[in-house]
Amino acid sequence: MKAFFSPALRVASHSLRLHLRDRFFGLFLLFALLLIYSSLLVGVMAVYQERRALMDFGLALMELMGLAFCVYASATAVSSEVETKTIYLVFSRPVPRHSYLLGKMLAVFGAAAVLLAATAVMHSSLLLLRGHAPDGLYFAALGYSWLKLTLISSLVFAVSMFSTSALSSMVIGFILWMLGHFAPETVFMAAQAGGEGSPLEFLARLIPNFQLFNFKDALDVPGAAAPPALALAYAAAWWAGSYGFAWALLRRKEF
Amino acid sequence: MPPCLRDIAAGLLFFLPALALNLGAVRHRPPLPPVSEIREVRRSAAEDAAAVSLGARRLFADIWFIRLMQYYGTRESVHDEKVLAHHEHHHADGSVCDHGPGWEKGEYPEFVPLSLHVMDLDPWFHSAVIYSAASLAYNLNRPAEAREVLELAIKRAPREWRYHSVLAALGHSGEESPREIVRLLLPVARQPDCPTMLKNQTAFLSKRAGDYATAAEIYRDIAENAPEKEYAGRARRELEKLEGKTR
Numbered sequence: 072m073k074a075f076f077s078p079a080l081r082v083a084s085h086s087l088r089l090h091l092r093d094r095f096f097g098l099f100l101l102f103a104l105l106l107i108y109s110s111l112l113v114g115v116m117a118v119y120q121e122r123r124a125l126m127d128f129g130l131a132l133m134e135l136m137g138l139a140f141c142v143y144a145s146a147t148a149v150s151s152e153v154e155t156k157t158i159y160l161v162f163s164r165p166v167p168r169h170s171y172l173l174g175k176m177l178a179v180f181g182a183a184a185v186l187l188a189a190t191a192v193m194h195s196s197l198l199l200l201r202g203h204a205p206d207g208l209y210f211a212a213l214g215y216s217w218l219k220l221t222l223i224s225s226l227v228f229a230v231s232m233f234s235t236s237a238l239s240s241m242v243i244g245f246i247l248w249m250l251g252h253f254a255p256e257t258v259f260m261a262a263q264a265g266g267e268g269s270p271l272e273f274l275a276r277l278i279p280n281f282q283l284f285n286f287k288d289a290l291d292v293p294g295a296a297a298p299p300a301l302a303l304a305y306a307a308a309w310w311a312g313s314y315g316f317a318w319a320l321l322r323r324k325e326f
Numbered sequence: 327m328p329p330c331l332r333d334i335a336a337g338l339l340f341f342l343p344a345l346a347l348n349l350g351a352v353r354h355r356p357p358l359p360p361v362s363e364i365r366e367v368r369r370s371a372a373e374d375a376a377a378v379s380l381g382a383r384r385l386f387a388d389i390w391f392i393r394l395m396q397y398y399g400t401r402e403s404v405h406d407e408k409v410l411a412h413h414e415h416h417h418a419d420g421s422v423c424d425h426g427p428g429w430e431k432g433e434y435p436e437f438v439p440l441s442l443h444v445m446d447l448d449p450w451f452h453s454a455v456i457y458s459a460a461s462l463a464y465n466l467n468r469p470a471e472a473r474e475v476l477e478l479a480i481k482r483a484p485r486e487w488r489y490h491s492v493l494a495a496l497g498h499s500g501e502e503s504p505r506e507i508v509r510l511l512l513p514v515a516r517q518p519d520c521p522t523m524l525k526n527q528t529a530f531l532s533k534r535a536g537d538y539a540t541a542a543e544i545y546r547d548i549a550e551n552a553p554e555k556e557y558a559g560r561a562r563r564e565l566e567k568l569e570g571k572t573r
Contacts, residue, residue, distance in 0.1 A: 116392045118553050119522060120453055124388050131385045219381075233334065249379035255355035256378060260362065277345065280352045285381040288356065291450040293485070295356040305351055308344035315340025319333050 075173075078166045082174025083181065090144055090182035103136035103190045107197065114201065122203040129194040130209075130287040133187055134216045138248060141183050141220045145227035146240035148175045149321070169318050176228055176314060183220040187213055208290050215286035215296060218306045222279060223248055225313035232320040251281035279309050358383060359482055364446040367439045377447060387448035394440040394454070398461060402432045437462065438471050442478065449482035452489070456514065457521040459492055464527045469496055488514045492524075504531040508540065515544055522552045529564070538571040 090096055110128035117124035149172075152158040161171060191213055195205045227244040234240045250257075254275050261272035283302055289295030297305065364374050370390075377386035441458035444451060455475065463472035476493040479486065495510040508531050514520055515528040529544035545568065548561035 113388070113392070116396075117388060118395065119519065120388070120391065121553070123451075123453075123519075124392070127382075127385045127388050131380075131382045135380070229337075252379050252381040254352050256361050258352050259355060259360050263360075263362070276348055276352050278352070279344070279348065280354060281381060282356060283351055283354055285356065288381050288384045289358070289450075290384070291452075292357055295358075297351075297354060305344075305347055308347050312341035312344040316337035319337030319340065323333060 075167070075170055077170075079170040079173040079177065082161070082166065082171050083177035086148070086175055086178030087181045087185075090178055091185060093144075095143060096140060096182065096186070099136050099140040100186060100189055103132060103186070104193050106132045106136070107190060107194050111197065111201070121201060122198075125198055125201065125203065126205075126209065126290070127287070129190075129197070130212050130216070133190045133194065133213070134219070134287065136190065137183055137186050137216065137220045138223060138245075140186055141179060141224040142227050142241050142244040142248075144179045144182060145176075145224040146231050146237040146244065148179060148228065148231070150231060150237050150240075168321050172228075172314065172318055172321055176225060176310075176317075179224045179228075180221045183224065184217055187217055187220070208286075211299075212287040212290065214299070215284040215302065218302055219281055219284040222281070222284070222306050222309050223251075225310045226279070229313040229316040232317045232324075247278070248281065250278050252285065254278045254280045255282050279305075357483075359446050359449065365439070365442060367436070367443045370443065374447070383447045384451075387444050387451050387454070390440065390444045390447065391451065391454045391457075394437070394444060394458070397436060397440060398434060402434065432466075434466065437466065438475065441475055445475070445479055445482065449479055450486065452483075452486055453519050453521060455479040455486075456488055456492055456524055459489075459496070460521060460524040460527060463496055463499065465523070469499060472496055488517070503535060505535040505537070508532045508535050508537060512540065516547075518551070522548060522554050522557045525552075526557055526561070529561070533564075533568070538568050542568045 107129050110125060110132065113128050114121040114125040149158070152161070162168070195209075198205050223244060226247055227240055230243045230247075231237065231240040234243065257275035257278075258272055261269050261275065283297040283305055286296035296302070361374075361378055364378075366374070373386060377383045437458070441454070441462075444454045444458070449455070459472040459476045459479075462468045462475065473493065473496055476489050476496070479489045480493065483489070491510050491514045495507045498504075498506045498510070508528060511524065511528045511531070515525045525544050525548050529541045529548070532538075532541035532544065542565060545561040545564045549558050549565060552558045552561065
């Protein structure tokens with residue numbers, strides 16, 4: 072067990088440091104902070120709904136910036152090391168491929184958490200400045216957003232193992248994100264059209280349901296998001312699936 | 327089978343637990359109107375698709391609500407034409423003409439479609455629903471459309487008690503004494519995120535019903551907390567007038 076996790080954690084901490092030093096991470100962070108700051112204007116336009124507008128814009132912007140970073144970081148995590156030939160150096164040491172892959176995934180999950188936390192500090196400060204203290208629901212929404220980001224990151228990792236370029240992995244990642252939010256609607260529409268068991272419905276069932284984690288879209292709606300334990304179990308199943316798939320492709324890859 | 331395909335097939339097996347969970351999980355959808363029930367307004371189809379596929383219906387409901395307020399807060403050009411016509415007519419013979427009730431308030435033909443669109447995206451956005459219904463009923467003299475908005479909102483968010491209260495209050499709007507309307511609207515008006523316009527209306531009706539203490543309470547709330555300066559200023563003037571009556 073130690074032989075599995077110890078190198079993975081070392082790869083994770085090293086890769087996390089690289090992510091945090093990466094200029095793209097800084098750019099995404101800066102862009103997110105600027106957008107959150109500019110959402111003050113939207114709050115003013117919403118008049119007596121300032122709290123709601125600030126909250127919704129902030130949470131959505133944090134998630135979208137997190138998505139952009141996670142998709143980019145996951146798509147390039149392994150491919151950039153192959154291009155720069157750093158991967159030879161790593162595999163010349165006693166680092167098993169499965170540990171390397173786990174470390175890389177954990178680093179992206181960690182960087183997503185840091186990005187969300189940094190933007191949340193700025194956003195909460197803005198909310199407090201305007202007299203709207205963030206409540207428990209706000210932090211729950213952040214938690215669900217993080218789960219959603221880790222889920223898309225793991226899927227992009229899996230895709231990046233067989234896709235021909237980082238760009239195509241990123242495009243597939245964004246498509247999966249949109250399909251994932253649309254999945255329950257697709258099943259609903261297929262059922263409405265009398266197509267229970269149709270190919271469309273079958274395909275929709277293969278896509279992870281991101282609406283389970285979409286707590287920020289339903290802060291006032293009772294029972295809109297999945298209970299935390301279920302959401303975590305669901306995300307864990309997809310992490311494991313993506314990790315297993317990526318490992319199955321990486322283990323025999325020749326560099 | 328080539329080795330790469332064999333690896334992909336082996337890798338896909340790892341997804342089986344997630345896919346098994348997905349059979350039940352994919353049916354989970356938030357209690358929001360399905361995409362097929364989102365009506366298009368001002369060529370909003372692309373925006374609506376983005377709202378659903380990015381998981382940001384609440385955010386887009388906010389944007390459409392801001393658009394609704396901007397639309398309603400802008401003088402209609404038809405209104406200016408009416409004023410011009412009225413003045414020309416007035417100055418021509420010096421007589422006072424009757425244009426019917428509410429002619430100066432504007433028509434705002436897009437008000438209902440925009441209100442319904444906000445509700446299609448997020449029927450739990452109670453402030454937007456109440457703002458729309460109250461504006462229609464009390465400012466634009468269109469109570470039937472206000473009822474239509476509220477009934478649809480109740481169908482989609484049946485547990486939202488504020489909608490029931492405002493709808494019940496609308497049912498009493500033709501009565502001589504506004505006491506019953508005040509009783510129904512008061513719990514809604516006391517909510518911190520109640521539209522100022524409805525608070526103002528409730529205070530006005532309380533004053534008409536002779537309940538000066540309640541009227542003063544609501545006007546004080548408006549004077550202290552309303553972000554709209556006109557409402558706050560008017561509330562302060564009303565409070566001064568009510569001072570003698572509440573002592």
